[in-house]
Amino acid sequence: MGKANQLALVIALARYYDDIQCALRLIGAHHRSTTFDPGFTLPVMDARMAEFLAPSRMRLIELEPYRDRRLLLLDLMGNPRTRTTKTFASLVIVARAVRFIQDTGQPIVILTPTSANKGTALRDAVLRAITCGLVTPDQLRIVTVAPADSLPKLWSGGLDEDPDLAARNPVALYHGRDAAGVKELVRWYMETCAHEIERTGVRVWHTMALDNYRTGDVARAYFENEFGPPDPAVPRLHAHAVSSAFGLLGHNLGRELVAPPGSPPSRYLLVQHLHTPDMVLSLYTDGVRDEDRPRYTRDPATGLYHQSDNDHFPRVTADPYERLDSTFYTRRPVTSAEMNALIRRQGGGGIVVSGHECAQRHPDIRSRLLSAGVPFPSHFDDLRERSLSMAMTGVLNGIDRGVIREPEVLVHGSGSYSRDDFRPLPMARTTPVRTADDLADVLRGMPRSGTGGGTPHVAARDGSVVARTR
Known part of the structure; x- marks a missing residue:
């Protein structure tokens, strides 16, 4: 690579x-x-x-393409x-x-x-x-x-x-x-x-x-506009692991303030986990009902659960209600309605990932990130903050399944640290x-x-x- x-x-x-x-x-x-x-x-x-x-260090990195899709990383993790x-x-x-x-x-x-x-x-x-x-x-x-x-x-x-x-x-x-x-x-x-x-x-x-949070995130849009403005002829998708999507709402506010007239609107991909997939469910069903989740079947030979009916949910998981990261704990966030309207008007979507999928993708994701100078541990289980892993896994899965059709994806690197990074x-x-x-x-x-x-x-x-x- x-x-x-x-x-x-x-x-x-x-x-x-x-x-x-x-x-x-x-x-x-x-x-x-x-x-x-x-x-x-x-x-x-x-x-x-x-x-x-x-x-407040921010950097933009072009990663190795995936299936002819251009991948960019907005690294927001510069505070050690x-x-x-x-x-x-x-x-x-x-x-x-x-x-x-x-x-x-x-x-x-x-x-x-x-x-x-x-x-x-x-x-x-x-x-x-x-x-x-x-x-x-x-x-x-x-x-x-x-x-x-x-x-x-x-x-x-x-x-x-x-x-x-x-x-x-x-x-x-x-x-x-x-x-x-x-x-x-x-x-x-x-x-x-x-x-x-x-x-x-x-x-x-x-x-x-x-209002207290999105103002800090408008800087993402100003940075993007100066150093990596989207090509009007090449649709760009912004992917972000979210609980309430404050970061994407801040970015969208910044785009409204800084984007030149005629610029394409930002498209957003919400990435969540199975414990609280409320924003993705709300986007596609206008509700947060358990019956709208796909039904999983357990494989007794492996103990894993499988489904193939819904491309927006994991194909394989160890637990259909798995809590992949405790950071993502918000149920029925009040921001869902605003994000739903943005995505339906401007483009984008949502996808849910599992720990099994993140672990399977980990070697490839690690190789891409290390080449960008982004620290990433050898083993998925060493991650204590999994936002970046979730976002990258959601993007790669979304491309494979046709959920993502845009030729360019900008991943918001909102968080990643391992057990060795802190006390x-x-x-x-x-x-x-x-x-x-x-x-x-x-x-x-x-x-x-x-x-x-x-x-x-x-x-x-x-x-x-x-x-x-x-």
Whole structure:
């Protein structure tokens, strides 16, 4: 297999900073919220902001073709402290909080539910804001709430390795029956308990909203338009492993803002797994009914399940309801209707993949990615984040089955890391929660401004911890 061709590498959020600010103003003009948000203005760009945005690396790579299809990779995994695209939205979210703090002097606590990656990226962005001198540890803090079974995917870092920062930035583990219950738990806390901490002068920002995430992803469209604009005569499909498709909605918003008149609309391929294939089901059936899934037959000789009636679902799987990656846990996402309309109007589709298919494709995918300089482990089972594996498998399967007819596919490389790429967060550095009152106790236990005790610490730029004098 020939070497991949790297077409571009940029620090995207710094390069398109003014464009992102324009997108924020556009969204902010129509945004309505019943809870606090810090506004839609970014800090003035200076050396500290440029350093803060440095992890927002984005590159475009041409991979080896597959069955005469041109394959491109949009690598969004350039932050070594997250290895996912959540870095982009998280940096924008934290930058908005920084601007509010600079303008008002009021401290903010970011509160977010997460399946893992969003929490890791937001914690890293908060850490960067502190280490770059944009805010102090008293001014900006974060509380993340993750399902207990996501613990193996939560990264350890500077916010949990220093006792003072760990106390100010706790991680709560939700031990309810359904992983998606973290969203309801945080929503219920905001409705019933958030006023308690806000009476102390601290603003609580619940960041789980589409408007908070898609603005970071508009940078994808600006980057594409500058370094790899689609040929109007060659339809391009954008493939993305999705839970709620925030990234694709952000890319589409960016295309609306930057694409020259007459440019072809973007076509989108949703890639999901069998545990939550809700967006793909909704696209093709307008519902999320179990009876619309294909029926699988178990082969007693292998223990595997087979079906051949639906090209949008795996032909072979170890489990018809397999959970391939805990990151993809959202059921009936509110974004389905918007994505359905986009795909039906502009083109695209959806496909569901299985672990068996990803493992079978792994050697070929690994060879393509390694030639592009993208780390990928020798064995599929070593992957802890499988977004890129799912997207690539979905594309190759889709081409084989005729689901994909476009001559060009751009794969959004939204996440990939193996067990050797990070240190998991220890259970001892988390707090169990089940109810809104439990979560309220977590926030009550956070040190108040100026009450850290002893010498405050701050994480250095490499993630280690150093003392900071007053």
